[in-house]
Amino acid sequence: MQTITDLIEHAGKHITDVDLAPLQKAYDYAAKIYADKTLYYTRRPYISHPLAVSYILTNMQLDLPTLMAGLLHGVLKEPTTSSEQELQELFGKDVATIVCGTSRITNVKFNSAIAYQAENIRKMLLAMSSDIRVLLVKLADRLHDMQSLKHVPTILQKEIARETLDLYAPLASRLGIDWMKRELEDLAFAYLHPEEYADLTTRIKTTMRDRTLYVEEVKKLLYKHLAKYSLTSCRILGRPKHLFSIYRKLIAQDIPLDKVYDKVAFRIIVNDISECYEALGVVHSLWGPVDGRFKDFINKPKANMYQSLHTSVVGPHGEFMEIQIRTKEMDKIAKEGIAAHWAYKEKTAVSKKDARLFKWLKQLVHWLQELKDPKEFLDAVKGELNHAEIYVLTPAGEVKEFPKGSTPLDFAYSIHTEVGNRCTGAKVNDRIVPLKYKLKNGDLLKIITSPSQKPNRGWLSMVKTSRAKTRIRQWLNRDKQESSLVVGHEIVEKELKKHGLSVKRILKAGQFKGILNTLSCNSLNDLIIKLGSGKITAKAFSKALRHENILKDEQPLVDESTIAKDLEPIRKKGGAAPQKSQGIKIDGIDNVLTRISNCCMPVPGDDVMGFITAGRGISIHKVSCPNFQATDPQRRIEIEWGNDTEATHRAQIQIIAGDQKGFLATLSNTITLNNANIVNVTAHTSASKIAVLNMVVEVKDLSHISTLLRKIREIDGVMEARRR
Numbered sequence: 001m002q003t004i005t006d007l008i009e010h011a012g013k014h015i016t017d018v019d020l021a022p023l024q025k026a027y028d029y030a031a032k033i034y035a036d037k038t039l040y041y042t043r044r045p046y047i048s049h050p051l052a053v054s055y056i057l058t059n060m061q062l063d064l065p066t067l068m069a070g071l072l073h074g075v076l077k078e079p080t081t082s083s084e085q086e087l088q089e090l091f092g093k094d095v096a097t098i099v100c101g102t103s104r105i106t107n108v109k110f111n112s113a114i115a116y117q118a119e120n121i122r123k124m125l126l127a128m129s130s131d132i133r134v135l136l137v138k139l140a141d142r143l144h145d146m147q148s149l150k151h152v153p154t155i156l157q158k159e160i161a162r163e164t165l166d167l168y169a170p171l172a173s174r175l176g177i178d179w180m181k182r183e184l185e186d187l188a189f190a191y192l193h194p195e196e197y198a199d200l201t202t203r204i205k206t207t208m209r210d211r212t213l214y215v216e217e218v219k220k221l222l223y224k225h226l227a228k229y230s231l232t233s234c235r236i237l238g239r240p241k242h243l244f245s246i247y248r249k250l251i252a253q254d255i256p257l258d259k260v261y262d263k264v265a266f267r268i269i270v271n272d273i274s275e276c277y278e279a280l281g282v283v284h285s286l287w288g289p290v291d292g293r294f295k296d297f298i299n300k301p302k303a304n305m306y307q308s309l310h311t312s313v314v315g316p317h318g319e320f321m322e323i324q325i326r327t328k329e330m331d332k333i334a335k336e337g338i339a340a341h342w343a344y345k346e347k348t349a350v351s352k353k354d355a356r357l358f359k360w361l362k363q364l365v366h367w368l369q370e371l372k373d374p375k376e377f378l379d380a381v382k383g384e385l386n387h388a389e390i391y392v393l394t395p396a397g398e399v400k401e402f403p404k405g406s407t408p409l410d411f412a413y414s415i416h417t418e419v420g421n422r423c424t425g426a427k428v429n430d431r432i433v434p435l436k437y438k439l440k441n442g443d444l445l446k447i448i449t450s451p452s453q454k455p456n457r458g459w460l461s462m463v464k465t466s467r468a469k470t471r472i473r474q475w476l477n478r479d480k481q482e483s484s485l486v487v488g489h490e491i492v493e494k495e496l497k498k499h500g501l502s503v504k505r506i507l508k509a510g511q512f513k514g515i516l517n518t519l520s521c522n523s524l525n526d527l528i529i530k531l532g533s534g535k536i537t538a539k540a541f542s543k544a545l546r547h548e549n550i551l552k553d554e555q556p557l558v559d560e561s562t563i564a565k566d567l568e569p570i571r572k573k574g575g576a577a578p579q580k581s582q583g584i585k586i587d588g589i590d591n592v593l594t595r596i597s598n599c600c601m602p603v604p605g606d607d608v609m610g611f612i613t614a615g616r617g618i619s620i621h622k623v624s625c626p627n628f629q630a631t632d633p634q635r636r637i638e639i640e641w642g643n644d645t646e647a648t649h650r651a652q653i654q655i656i657a658g659d660q661k662g663f664l665a666t667l668s669n670t671i672t673l674n675n676a677n678i679v680n681v682t683a684h685t686s687a688s689k690i691a692v693l694n695m696v697v698e699v700k701d702l703s704h705i706s707t708l709l710r711k712i713r714e715i716d717g718v719m720e721a722r723r724r
Contacts, residue, residue, distance in 0.1 A: 030047060222236050650697070
């Protein structure tokens with residue numbers, strides 16, 4: 001167990017020109033706050049925990065305010081602490097800000113554990129976006145918690161380990177603190193999958209001797225060949241990959257341990273960048289590189305400023321090896337991340353380099369502030385922190401990171417929501433590619449947009465990033481809600497019109513409150529949306545009106561123009577004007593949001609009914625349509641064709657004919673002469689020279705299509721012509 005004397009002595013090794021007395025002062029204050037408190041999982045004084053946290057921060061060579069914040073990071077949760085103002089007066093603004101940022105939410109009640117966790121993480125992200133030291137203290141705090149987790153009840157062990165693996169280890173990785181990321185992952189692995197951890201540990205240990213000999217053999221060969229090219233001052237390290245990375249590979253590739261060839265990673269550390277590329281040439285001349293496994297993070301650094309050359313080769317005895325080549329400075333940043341170039345002196349501002357480094361964090365926080373649903377928020381955070389495997393470039397040369405399998409849509413939404421919503425494709429390395437194109441390392445992207453483009457549900461299966469998925473869902477939900485509002489307005493209007501009522505009259509009489517309670521709705525808008533989406537049927541709405549004694553047979557009918565006027569404010573509130581109704585009327589009401597179903601394509605003259613779909617208005621089917629027959633009767637609605645004689649409607653027809661020269665030209669001419677229009681045609685010919693054509697044509701009504709089919713049957717060679 002470390003003491004405050006140990007801490008001050010250790011800190012003095014890297015903080016050489018600053019008085020460290022404030023560390024003792026911070027310790028004394030914390031010790032007083034925690035005087036009667038012990039760690040609930042051991043009998044040790046509670047002060048041992050903040051002391052250990054500060055010691056971890058000292059190992060990271062962080063500045064004095066951060067070390068003091070490590071000692072004080074939990075004091076604001078204690079009732080004996082006055083306030084953030086007191087901390088600021090005693091220890092300065094920097095320390096108070098960090099301590100406040102690392103404190104958990106108190107005195108706030110949440111309706112679920114998920115809501116609590118989401119709000120806690122939201123607050124932490126917001127705090128660390130203004131001062132990254134908040135996160136460094138939180139990471140050190142979590143690391144010590146994980147190191148002490150064996151004393152915690154089992155149910156809490158798994159909960160804390162899962163949060164560590166989902167949130168804190170990826171955050172450490174984002175900051176480039178590799179050693180902490182590996183330790184957090186292995187500790188979490190031990191508690192989340194204890195049997196697999198124990199088995200893998202045992203099997204790794206049994207091969208330790210052979211692996212050690214292999215490492216020495218490879219190092220000897222590398223030193224020998226590098227020396228031939230005067231690279232004699234380099235340093236070569238070989239270490240086994242950490243357990244969790246091996247376990248992840250076993251799961252992802254579904255292979256046994258003996259098939260994981262790159263269990264050992266080698267690192268060559270040289271003096272400068274030119275030697276990095278010289279060493280790479282030596283490695284590739286010695287062993288054959290594995291296709292697609294070379295990455296140049298020196299020329300194009302990661303967002304966290306990580307730089308290195310990565311290559312995989314087939315080494316001695318046919319074993320796969322990963323080799324990283326970097327300079328001493330790059331190696332320092334690779335291991336320590338932000339801590340490798342942190343300003344040590346008290347009150348020294350964060351450098352511009354650091355500000356650029358954490359631009360991603362500010363963007364992440366800005367985006368996440370818009371997500372209100374706790375589960376959606378947590379899923380988005382986890383998704384954003386996923387391990388990036390693809391590195392692509394913007395036209396300006398900026399490097400952007402994405403998960404494997406990402407598409408131009410992910411890239412577009414990372415720029416701006418509207419760019420994503422209007423994205424039609426992309427130019428990758430000056431070649432136009434579709435939305436479903438899978439991004440590759442080194443791709444140079446330029447997004448192509450169109451003002452007429454809009455998202456659709458199919459996009460959700462194309463994207464990998466949580467940001468893109470969230471933005472697409474938001475657009476779809478908003479579009480669905482607007483459609484539901486329009487349809488819901490019409491249903492309300494129809495039901496009230498039957499009894500000579502208006503929304504305005506019911507609202508004036510204060511009778512809508514009872515209807516909302518009966519139907520479990522929060523507001524009139526909520527009721528309208530649920531009616532439009534089919535969650536509440538017109539029948540249920542009518543029943544609620546009767547339940548509240550609003551419908552009375554003796555009530556006089558009101559003029560239709562009055563109803564239209566009364567409903568006008570609601571139409572405007574819906575935010576979307578009704579679409580053209582394609583000649584459809586619903587109980588005499590025009591301008592209902594409707595769509596002709598593609599399965600049966602009814603035309604005027606067909607017996608039809610409507611079906612209220614979830615958020616897409618009313619779909620019109622032929623009564624005989626099998627799909628309509630399978631729908632919920634509660635969501636069906638009576639409709640009739642209007643009197644729009646100018647409207648055209650699509651219909652499907654099938655023609656079977658002998659395969660003869662000039663037939664298509666004759667068929668096309670016949671359709672045109674009969675005032676119809678061909679929209680789409682597919683055709684195939686059988687081995688017996690029989691042609692089958694499936695066509696979509698535009699006609700006016702049932703009589704028009706009957707005439708058209710009769711004329712087609714008169715064409716020489718036609719065996720059959722019918723509607724599908």
